Amino acid sequence: MTKRMQIDFVSDVVCPWCAVGLASLETALKNLDGEIAAEIQFQPFELNPDMAAEGEDRDEHLAKKYGRSKEEFAASREMIRQRAAAVGFTMNAQDRIYNTFDAHRLLHWAGETAQPSQAALKHALLKAYFTDGLNIADPEVLVAKAAEAGLDPAEARAILGSDRYAAEVRQEEQAWLAAGISSVPAIVVNRKYLISGGQPPEVFEANLREMAKQPD
Secondary structure (H helix, E strand, O other), X not given: OOXXXXXXXXXXXXXXXXXXXXXXXXXXXXXXXXXXXXEEXXXXXXXXXXXOOOOEEHHHHHHHHHOOOHHHHHHHHHHHHHHHHHOOOOOOOOOEEOOOHHHHHHHHHHHHHOHHHHHHHHHXXXXXXXXXXXXXXXXXXXXXXXXXXXXXXXXXXXXHOOOOOHHHHHHHHHHHHHOOOOOOOEEEEOOOEEEEOOOOHHHHHHHHHHHHOOOO
């Protein structure tokens, strides 16, 4: 009998481990097809909520935030790139890091529209930033990605030109912080279980199998 699960994937669009984690989770769910059927809802988390829309030089920002050397960052990026490649996600170098609040507003809208549309938009945004090196704070990029995900570009543009879903996104962000989520990706299963970080597919698979054994 197939076990149904609700998964809240709490993440940011400029988080490399979130891209790795999502690809790994989806690989695990494919391997569990017939055992587990999961609906993934994407929940907002901003790594840099105070960042200006034009963003910052990535290396300068990370050095200031974490105090690590360029060599350490280069080694870390290569390791993440390899982990991403292992699960089929192409991660290229990014020069800048951007504010993601508007991206989260569109993801919230997409989630209200249809769950597959939200997933499609999430994938489009991650690819836009990590693979194509685009500015995901740019309204034109966001509208294009919304259209790519099958959403109405005119509606996306109207949302970006207003403050629609701003309060909802902030409320959701605060709710996850209040629930103890302080780093991403955070994969919350049935609002009861937590898997943290960009784990390999086999770790997700083992955890989900164990969770599926638990009573509802």
